[in-house]
Amino acid sequence: MIEESTRYFTEKFISLGVSETTAGYLNYLLLGLFLVILCMLADRISRLTMVRIVSTVAAKSKTHWDDILVEKKFFYAVAHLAPVLLIEVLVPIIFKGLPTFVDYVIRLNDVYLIVVVLIMLNRFLNAAQLILSDYQLFKDKPLESYFQLTKIVIGIIATVLILSVLVSKSPIYFFSAAGAMTAVILFVFKDTILGFIASIQLSVNDMIRVGDWVQMDKYGADGDVLEINLTTVKVRNWDKTISTVPTYSFISDSFKNWRGMQETGARRIARSIFINIGSVKFASPEMIERFKNIHIISKYVEEKEIEIAKYNQENEVDTSHVSNGRRMTNLGTFRAYAERYLKKHPKVDKNQTIMVRQLEPNEKGVPVQIYCFSSDIAWENYEAIQSDIMDHLLSVVPQFDLQVFQNPSGSDFRKLQGD
Incomplete structure (x- = not known):
């Protein structure tokens, strides 16, 4: 069908007095516009259809996790896979006479696929964090720190894969090159690494939890812990101001946790x-x-x-x-x-x-x-x-x-x- 359409449009352009070479390029341009419109329609239809079906099923189900996935727009990201599949299938057929162009388009499509998967994983992790935070077992754990680190690792892997696709080199090549840049990486991610280690120590030793009343005079913090993430701990002071304290400071410096007072009720x-x-x-x-x-x-x-x-x-x-x-x-x-x-x-x-x-x-x-x-x-x-x-x-x-x-x-x- 595509070959017949190509032949038909080429003959039409030639009949209008256009050269055969120019007619071929015009034909490719026309088919390219058609493919772009088709991809936009596929993306739109898949989003509307998938989101409507999933939202209906989630509303009727008794479980809570599917509602959170809908709220975090996870299925919107999944719907973006439709145009990726269309391009992967149709581009080699439509532009088979332009192998170099096909190679570049497929590479860009692979990059887009990696970005879509990255968005899907980020939204899934956001939903998972919200789901786990509802469980009593995880209420006092620094979940945000762990999920932030996971996102950073996934982001680094996605970046390496994108570079690998663009320059046609194995991901191992970039990871081996990163080994030579260890000192630079450690310097750039120093706060992140220290924060992650600190959040693990704080969690394992049960030194601080979300909701604890902590006092750290060095940073002017005296109030309830609102959030523990990878690099900072947010404290809402009694005057309603917010103090941001580096997570590692709760390991390296002294602070007072009033949890014991709250637990004894005295x-x-x-x-x-x-x-x-x-x-x-x-x-x-x-x-x-x-x-x-x-x-x-x-x-x-x-x-x-x-x-x-x-x-x-x-x-x-x-x-x-x-x-x-x-x-x-x-x-x-x-x-x-x-x-x-x-x-x-x-x-x-x-x-x-x-x-x-x-x-x-x-x-x-x-x-x-x-x-x-x-x-x-x-x-x-x-x-x-x-x-x-x-x-x-x-x-x-x-x-x-x-x-x-x-x-x-x-x-x-x-x-x-x-x-």
Whole structure:
């Protein structure tokens, strides 16, 4: 049929006064235009037909993966194979009198085939990543890093194949040439290689997951991990800004992962109240009686008073001198009060450490540290609980004849001038 069409059009052109050679070329041009139109129609028809059929089947099926393949337009890419097959079959027949031209067209068609297959694989990998990310097993894994590396490897192979087709050399030739350029390749892909190694280490050692709260002061990152890919980790900070941190930095530098806090459901409170050393003293009998009226330590004060009296009596301590024997202090009683207050607080986790301890005195006085864990880890609630505890304890300090240390301010100097 093609030969008859060629003969017919050639005779027509000759009858119009065109030379036989020119008529042959015009005939090839006409058939070439016909082939281009046929390929465009084949591409259009195959896309419409395939996508419509596949979309209908995917909509009726109970599985989710086929819907994702449709969403990622995988079948659009598959439909582009139709014109490739037409060119591969028809070009050698239509242009059999032009072997050199046929060779070039077939090469370009092979290049186009490689590009189509590359697009198909990329879209398939995008769909596979989305499918796997829905499984609980892979939710905390750096899937994007692995898929990005796979795409890079496929891209390199596709590039080598394209060069091989264009210059008519074996792919092995280009891979052997690449061996001599190893140093250049390593330099160009340094970040990619380091990122891939880091993502594997992070995954294997379970150091970081998507959704973890991480803090990395060097890069100003303090928030939730949004994405772990081949070269960077994206962190959404609490002020809603996005920090981009090199993946390898999570291996080479130190960072803080708050996942343990989130998993236990408790968040640490560690605040100190600085007590003026000059206000620390032994508790007088009047102070002890006053302390007995404080509900949560009344029993403690009574038991402590009996314990101290018994000790002094057994050791025949001369209590007429204040430095002899054991005595209660206002600071020690305050620490006992603070500890019992924390243990009774409804928002303090009773299963975690609860402690009120005295740290080493410094130029600001005696630090009394409040150490406990909030049972609510939500940021706003946690801050409210912490503030509520500190508000109360700061307010109750004067009840123990203690003074909170504070650097002198302008109002303090004005009072001195007034005096």
